[in-house]
Amino acid sequence: MTNSxxxxxxxxxxxxxxxxxxxxxxxxxxxxxAPGEFVSFIGPSGCGKTTFLRVIADLEKPTSGSITVxxxxxxxxxKSRAYGYVFQHAGLFPWRSIAxxxxxxxxxxxxxxxxxxxxxxxxxxxxxxxxxxxxxxWQLSGGMQQRASIARAxxxxxxxxxxxxxxxxxxxxxxxxxxxxxxxxxxxxxKTIGFVTHSIPEAVYLSTKIVVMSPRPxxxxxxxxxxxxxxxxxxxxxxxxxxxxxxxxxxxxRGGHDDLEL
Amino acid sequence: xxxxxxxxALWAALFALNLWLARxxxxxxxxxxxxxxxxxxxxxxxxxxxxxxxxxxxxLPAPSSIVATIFSSLPILFADFMQTVVxxxxxxxxxxxxxALGVAILVDQVSxxxxxxxxxxxxxxxxxxxxxxxxxxxxxxxxxxxxxxVVVVMVFFPMLVNTVEGLMDTDKMQRDLIRTYGSSYWQGLxxxxxxxxxxxxxxxxxxxxxxxxxxxxxxxxxxxxIMGMGFRISTAVGQxxxxxxxxxxxxxxxxxxxxxxxxxxxxxxxxxxxxxxxGSS
Numbered sequence: 191m192t193n194s195x196x197x198x199x200x201x202x203x204x205x206x207x208x209x210x211x212x213x214x215x216x217x218x219x220x221x222x223x224a225p226g227e228f229v230s231f232i233g234p235s236g237c238g239k240t241t242f243l244r245v246i247a248d249l250e251k252p253t254s255g256s257i258t259v260x261x262x263x264x265x266x267x268x269k270s271r272a273y274g275y276v277f278q279h280a281g282l283f284p285w286r287s288i289a290x291x292x293x294x295x296x297x298x299x300x301x302x303x304x305x306x307x308x309x310x311x312x313x314x315x316x317x318x319x320x321x322x323x324x325x326x327x328w329q330l331s332g333g334m335q336q337r338a339s340i341a342r343a344x345x346x347x348x349x350x351x352x353x354x355x356x357x358x359x360x361x362x363x364x365x366x367x368x369x370x371x372x373x374x375x376x377x378x379x380x381k382t383i384g385f386v387t388h389s390i391p392e393a394v395y396l397s398t399k400i401v402v403m404s405p406r407p408x409x410x411x412x413x414x415x416x417x418x419x420x421x422x423x424x425x426x427x428x429x430x431x432x433x434x435x436x437x438x439x440x441x442x443x444r445g446g447h448d449d450l451e452l
Numbered sequence: 453x454x455x456x457x458x459x460x461a462l463w464a465a466l467f468a469l470n471l472w473l474a475r476x477x478x479x480x481x482x483x484x485x486x487x488x489x490x491x492x493x494x495x496x497x498x499x500x501x502x503x504x505x506x507x508x509x510x511x512l513p514a515p516s517s518i519v520a521t522i523f524s525s526l527p528i529l530f531a532d533f534m535q536t537v538v539x540x541x542x543x544x545x546x547x548x549x550x551x552a553l554g555v556a557i558l559v560d561q562v563s564x565x566x567x568x569x570x571x572x573x574x575x576x577x578x579x580x581x582x583x584x585x586x587x588x589x590x591x592x593x594x595x596x597x598x599x600x601x602v603v604v605v606m607v608f609f610p611m612l613v614n615t616v617e618g619l620m621d622t623d624k625m626q627r628d629l630i631r632t633y634g635s636s637y638w639q640g641l642x643x644x645x646x647x648x649x650x651x652x653x654x655x656x657x658x659x660x661x662x663x664x665x666x667x668x669x670x671x672x673x674x675x676x677x678i679m680g681m682g683f684r685i686s687t688a689v690g691q692x693x694x695x696x697x698x699x700x701x702x703x704x705x706x707x708x709x710x711x712x713x714x715x716x717x718x719x720x721x722x723x724x725x726x727x728x729x730x731g732s733s
Contacts (some may be wrong), residue, residue: 249628269634281625284725285647294643295633326725 195258196350196382197223197246202255204241204408214407215241216252221401221410225349228376228383230393231401232439238408239386239401243352246384247275260349271299273350274343278358280335282327282342289314289323292342299346313341316375333364340372344379352384357392366424369395373422390443391427394418394435402442412442459500466493513695521695522702528684529703536681537707539596540668544603549660551604552611553653557641559612560619570613577609585671594675602671607660614659618652619645651726654719661711665704 204216216238223229231239244250245257248264259267267273274295282291292310301309314320317337327335336356343351357365373396376383387393393400394416402412417431426432466489473482473489495515501507502514509517522529559565585602592598622645630640672682681700688696723729 247632249631268632271634273632275629275632277625277629279625281623281629283626283644283647285650285723298630298633298635298639298643328725328730 194224195222195261196225196227197221197257197259197384199242199245199257200255202242202245202252202257204238204245204250204252216245217407217409219255219408219410221413223382223384223399225382226380227399228373228385228397229399229401230385230387230397231403232387232390232393233403233408233443234388234405236405236408237403238405239403240354241408242403243354243384243386247273247352271295271346272348273352274346274348276336276340276343276351276353276356278355280327280332280339282335282338284327286326287323288319288325288327288330288338291327291338292323292345295342295346301346309345309347310341313344314338316344316378317341318371333360333368336360337368337371340375344375348381350382350384354386355388356385358387365392370424372396377420390436390439394432394439395422395424395427400435400439402439404443404445411445412438414438414442453504455500456504459497459504463493463497466490466496510692510694513698518695518698518702522699525696525699528679528696529699531679532681532684532700533703533707535596535677535679536599536668536672537665540599540671540680541603541664543596544600544668545607545660545664547600548604548607548664549611549657552608552656553615556612556615556619559616560641560645561637566616570616573609573612576605577613581606581667581670585667586674589671589675594677596680599668599671599676599680603664603667606663606667610659610663611653611656614652614656615649618649618656621652622648650723651719651728654715654723658712658715658719661715662708665708665711669704 199219199221202216202219203214206213206215219238219242231242233239241250245252246259246264248259248268257264260270260272262270262272282288283294286294289310292313293306296306296309310323311320314323317340319334319337319341322330322334322338327338330338336359340353340356343353357368360368369392385393385396398416400412400414400416401410402414403409404411414435416435418426418435470486470489470493473486498512499515502509502512513521555569559569581602584605588601588605589598592601619641626644626648627640630644635643669680669682669685672680673686676683681704685697685700688694688700720729
C-alpha cells in the first residue's frame, strides 16, 4: 500500500433518527491518521468518539462525507480485514477456550489449522498469556480476558487496531499495567492504533496524537500532537511536559463544554 | 392388620434412616440412596396396605402382582414399546424437532415469517390435542404414521419458538465482532448464534420429549392397530386387567425419565459453559 494515510476522513456527518428527533452524533469531522500513529479520541459521553471509531470500522454508515481506510472505502476495508477491533468488554465466547477464541477470526478467514495454531500461540505470547490457551474465559480475571480479546484482534495481523475504551471497566492498577504493555506492543508491531478513552492520563500517556471531541453535535475541538518521546516509562506522567499536555487536553474538553453553555 | 402395622413400622424406620442420610455433611452416595430408600418404603407400604386390607385388585393391584405381570407379558410390552415409543413418538419427535430447527433458521432470515408464523404457532400450540388427534388419525390411518403426525404437531411449535428465541439471544457486541471479521451469514450462524442458542434448543428438546410421549399414547385412544401403549391401556382397562395397565404406565414413566435424563446429560456436555451448568459441576 503506497498511500501515506491509514485513515482519512472528510466532513463526516452522522445523524441518528430517534423517537425524540434527530441526534447529531458527528458533524463535519475531518481527520487524517498516518500509518503507525497512535491516535486517542477523548471527550465526554455523547461526543461521538465511539461512533467515529465505528464509522472507520464500517459498523455505522455516515450520513454524509467521505472516509477511506487504507485507501479503500470502509466496507471494502472491513471485508479485506484491514483492522482488528477491541470492544469495551472482552466479549469472549464462553463455549470456546481462550486459544479457540483467538482462532475464531482465523477460522472465519480460512487460515489453515497449522497457521491457526502458530498464530494463536504467537499472539498469546505477545499479550503475556502463555499457558492460558486451554482455560475458558470465565476462569480468567477481567484484565486477562481483555488481554485475550486484544490477542484475538491481533491474531490476523491487520495494519490497524481500533480500540473502544478497552480498559474502561478495569481498575487503575491493571489499567496502568495494560497501558504499558499496549505501548510496548505498538512499538514492536508498528500498527496504526485508534483508541477511544475518557481518561486524560491514559490518552496523554499512550498517544502520538490526541483528538479532543465535544458533544451535541459530536465534533473535533482540538488535535494535539504529542511532544513526548517514543520511549515512555510510567514515571513520565510526573514530568512537566506530561502535565502541560494533560492541561491542554483538559482545556480542550472544557472549551467544548463552554460552547455548550453559550 | 398385622401386616399393615409391620409395614408402617418399616416405613418409619426407613424414614428415620433417610432423615439421617439427608443430614448436612452426608457422604455423596447418600444422594442416590435417599430416593431409592424412599421408593422402597413407599412400595412396601403399598404392598402391605393392599394385602392387609384386601383391597380389590381392580382398584389397586399390589406391586408384586404388577411385577409378575411385567415379566409374564414382556413380549406384549416390548411390541407396544416399539409401536408407540420408537415408531410413533421417536419418529415424530425427530421429524418435528428437525423441521422446527430448519424453519427457525428460515424465520430468522425472513422477518415477515417471524411476524406471521410465530403468532400462528402459538395458536396451533394452544389447540387441544384431544381434538386434533382424531382428525390426524382420519388423515394418516390407524398405524403409527398418524401417531407420528400428532407428535410432529405437538413438538414443532415449542421447539420452533425456543430455537428462534435462542438464535436472537446474542448481544450486539458479539454480532459486531463477527461482522468486523467480514463473516458471512452462515459463518455467523455456525460460529456464534447456534452455540449461543444451544441452551434454548435443549430447553425445547426437553419440553418436546415429554410432549411426544403424551401425544403418541393419547393419539392411540382414537384408533390404532391392535398394539401400542395407548391401545393396551384403553383395552386392558376394559378387560379389568389393571396389572397390565400399571405395567404400561411404568414403561411410559421409565421411557419419559430416561429420555429426559439422556437429554440433560447431552445438554450438560454441550453447554458446560453456560452459567446455569457451570455452577452445578
